[in-house]
Amino acid sequence: MxxxxxxxxxxxxxxxxxxxxxxxxxxxxxxxxxxxxxxxxxxxxxxxxxxxxxxxxxxxxxxxxxxxxxxxxxxxxxxxxxxxxxxxxxxxxxxxxxxxxxxxxxxxxxxxxDLFPTSLSAVIVQNRRKREDIPEFYIRLYLYQLLRGVAYMHSEEIAHRDIKPQNILIDPARGRLKLCDFGSAKQLKEGEINIAYICSRFYRAPELILGNVKYDCSIDTWAVGCVFAEMFLLRPIFLGESSLEQFTEIIRILGTPTPEQMEKLHPMFPKDLKKRSPISLHKHLRRTNCQSLSLLIKLLQYAPDKRIRCWDAMAEPYLDELRKPGLRLPDGGDLPPLFDFTVRELDQNPVLNQLLIPRERNSPRRGSASRRGSAKKHEKKRA
The missing domain is CATH 3.30.200.20 (Phosphorylase Kinase; domain 1)
Incomplete structure (x- = not known):
């Protein structure tokens, strides 16, 4: 075996x-x-x-x-x-x-x-103890690399199934990030039954909390959204002491899922949950702006099929900062490799490639606004 x-x-x-x-x-x-x-x-x-x-x-x-x-x-x-x-x-x-x-x-x-100096968990704990925010430059840099690593795994139909800050390794001096601990990872097949009691509770997607055994790689996307929020909050966004409390915490912040969303989370679960309106994520999350909030909302969708794909998330405006010509680390050092895409990666959604590859690497190029408009137009046509 x-x-x-x-x-x-x-x-x-x-x-x-x-x-x-x-x-x-x-x-x-x-x-x-x-x-x-x-x-x-x-x-x-x-x-x-x-x-x-x-x-x-x-x-x-x-x-x-x-x-x-x-x-x-x-x-x-x-x-x-x-x-x-x-x-x-x-x-x-x-x-x-x-x-x-x-x-x-x-x-x-x-x-x-590979050996790395520390983990994202240790970075978060250290900043929380010092009462210092993680600089937004590093939030962008770490999120981008996390999305890229998860997108690659999903292109191989592999779900990590335990994404959390402890399983994200960091080299702060060089700004590098790597996913680790693949003990829960599995190559998923459509329609196959999988264990629902998987992934650490604070990062567990709602369909897993409800016991759905037929899920897809989008459970990782939810976990990435939780990690993204945690880099701002310096603590998990959803803090439940049991599975029931975890789902209650999610509802408290995101509001009650609609019957249609509940059907996608678990077809056999009751749909008539007590209605609760969401709180303002902008008030709940410190230092967020319209772009970061927009991306977070796309990652933390109740319906698995509505969550943005990790590869597509890399092209979101919030991460455009990393594509600026001549960008360097705050200490003047070189950025880690961010755009050394393989053909396999670029095949995931070719229409976004013009957004993902920095201008100086893909010349001649149109302006950012026209490029983004073209991609959105294509997306609408495909939908």
Whole structure:
């Protein structure tokens, strides 16, 4: 059932220069080629629902994150198979992996991946403690890269199913962002039944809260909207202590879903909910403007089919700032790669490509307003 050899490797230990090194045989994630790999553990990074993560280094000074996940040969390990598919600048890259057996004969998979300095969660907590807002430049920069990474996954029909600030890695010095922790990810098929009790509660789409087992990748879009709002609020926008309270919180802010929206969230759920008007999102969210609010509303739609696609969201006016010629990081450094699109990415909605690619990369170009008007005209015709 698994994508790797179920025979555990036999680690060896060596002491060099006063350090204990582990030598194992690993497989390269892409080519499946076996080769020796030497590392030593530098210390813990974090612990999640499905495994622990440690920082490791190699004798030549390279640093990685190593995730340890319990292994049961009776079940398919989706995380390995999905990470072997993913190849995108905004998704953590799996470099090597191997199967290990501890002294108690328990099996675990070791995933050796990109190492990043911190997470969006840590950035939010740090700013909240300092009572400092996240600069809007970085909100735009991080949101754009998050949307791009999720859009790429969705183009492969893969839903992450656990998007939250803890699973978004950040390199603040270089402004880079990568999605991580694909332990809940799954390649979704239309009409297939999937578990509804998935995704952390504060970022769980309403159809999941209601127990709908036939959902699509738009559950990630809802979670992205929640993360977007949290970067302004420095706390989750919907804070429920149970699934029922979570749905109540969503209704308190967005208003009661209509019967038509309830039908799309869960066909078997009662439609006659007590009517409640939405509060003003502009009042609820600090520092938002018309453009950021417009995008947030498009992400946090009740009806899954009405949520904006992540790729389309990248072309929204709120993110035009990132496409300005000569834009640099606040410290004068280069922006991370934002426009190195693959043909596969550009095929997601070609009509938007003229909006997504900065003017100097796609010359000659018409003015921004005429380009945006052309795209909107095409969208109306397609609808």
């Amino acid at each position: 698994s994508d790797f050899n179920c025979t555990p490797v036999e680690p060896r230990s060596e002491v060099r220069d006063g350090h204990h090194w582990t030598i194992v045989t690993v497989k390269k994630a892409r080519k499946m080629q076996e080769l020796p790999f030497t590392y030593r553990v530098m210390g813990p990074i974090g612990k999640g629902t499905f495994g622990t993560v440690q920082k490791i280094c190699t004798p030549d000074g390279e640093h990685y994150a190593m995730k340890q996940v319990d292994f049961d040969p009776r079940y398919k390990n989706r995380e390995v198979s999905i990470m072997r598919i993913l190849d995108h600048p905004n998704c953590v890259r799996l470099h090597y992996y191997y199967l290990d057996r501890d002294p108690y004969m328990e099996l675990s998979v070791r995933l050796i991946m």
